[in-house]
Amino acid sequence: MTKISRVFFGFLIFTVSIITAGCDIGQRCAGPADVLLTTESKPTAALLSVLQKLEIHNDGTLASIVEQTQKSWLRPAGVERFQMSDAHASRLEELRPLFKSLGLVDTVYPTHKQYDYALVHGANLIATRGRIALLAKLWLNGVRFNKLVFLTGARTLDAKQEPVAALEDRTQTILPIRSDWHYDQTMVYKTETDMTNLVYDQAQLPAELRAVPVLFVDAPQTVAADGTIKRPTTVDTLVTWLKDKPAPVMCLFISNQPFVGYQDSITRTVLPATFMIETVGFAIPAPYESVSLYLDSLARWLYQEQQRRGK
Numbered sequence: 001m002t003k004i005s006r007v008f009f010g011f012l013i014f015t016v017s018i019i020t021a022g023c024d025i026g027q028r029c030a031g032p033a034d035v036l037l038t039t040e041s042k043p044t045a046a047l048l049s050v051l052q053k054l055e056i057h058n059d060g061t062l063a064s065i066v067e068q069t070q071k072s073w074l075r076p077a078g079v080e081r082f083q084m085s086d087a088h089a090s091r092l093e094e095l096r097p098l099f100k101s102l103g104l105v106d107t108v109y110p111t112h113k114q115y116d117y118a119l120v121h122g123a124n125l126i127a128t129r130g131r132i133a134l135l136a137k138l139w140l141n142g143v144r145f146n147k148l149v150f151l152t153g154a155r156t157l158d159a160k161q162e163p164v165a166a167l168e169d170r171t172q173t174i175l176p177i178r179s180d181w182h183y184d185q186t187m188v189y190k191t192e193t194d195m196t197n198l199v200y201d202q203a204q205l206p207a208e209l210r211a212v213p214v215l216f217v218d219a220p221q222t223v224a225a226d227g228t229i230k231r232p233t234t235v236d237t238l239v240t241w242l243k244d245k246p247a248p249v250m251c252l253f254i255s256n257q258p259f260v261g262y263q264d265s266i267t268r269t270v271l272p273a274t275f276m277i278e279t280v281g282f283a284i285p286a287p288y289e290s291v292s293l294y295l296d297s298l299a300r301w302l303y304q305e306q307q308r309r310g311k
Helices: 003-013 045-053 062-072 089-101 125-140 192-202 234-242 260-270 289-309
Strands: 116-120 144-152 214-219 250-256 276-282
Touching: 045 062, 045 089, 062 289, 089 125, 116 125, 116 234, 125 192, 125 250, 125 276, 144 192, 144 234, 192 214, 214 234, 234 260, 250 260, 260 276, 260 289
Parallel strands: 116 144, 116 250, 144 214, 250 276
Antiparallel strands: none
16 A cells, blocks of 8 residues: 555545635635735745745746646646656755645634535545545534535546455545445446445445435546547536526535635636635645655646636
8 A cells, every 4th residue: 555545545634624714605705716816827935935945947827836846746647646856855844844834734624614515526535535524524513515526427436445345344444434335246336436335335424424415426537639548537527417497506625635725716716706716625634745745736726817817
């Protein structure tokens, strides 16, 4: 099991508490990007420090920063997050306070207790369990929503990270499995959508939460210009969901660190401004952090903010 995979096994060490101050219902909630960039799209002090420490040369403009970080920080094409190695592991202690200032480290909680939709971003098996577990904890702490949506797609499951044996593993402590749940050969387990559906079905959840209407978005694969098959992205899942013409309402999106800011920015780029958006997520336990993972997410967040602000 890789270091990035093991990160999520420490998930249940924190206790969720609900923050009740924040944006007003009926207004678009402020996003986390103000810790990354100023209203003039200039880098904040924390971002400047990271750029300087890692010798990312730029002229201070968002365009220049995005260009350089895309070259230096993105994981190679075709490599999933859980497959990454940490080339900067020795610098974690030095850089972690800056990542924390940029909102990449700590758990992000909801600011309200009532939403129209809760939407869970798709992920690999371990992270999916963590996100559903967070959803259940929020429910037990009084957060309510009228509909539940899983933003998933036709990503082929990874044979090493997501085998059927891992799906059936009752020793994992992230998300308890119902005692009456058993996998059989009639169950389809090939894609992220299949996996998410089965993980939700097997989860031991409060009866009231289980009664909330649920939708599984199944975004299709796409074909790139060079003919290669591309798995669905966060954008693809959101676009697929919008085809159902959901009403512009208050939405709570569920992710985990260090992706909360990045996925919040994507959501605000894709969804019309009439939607009220909040994105929350659990922290990665400190022993399992990865500098390369932080930087990859930061580079993607910067790129997405450039797209959003130029929209």
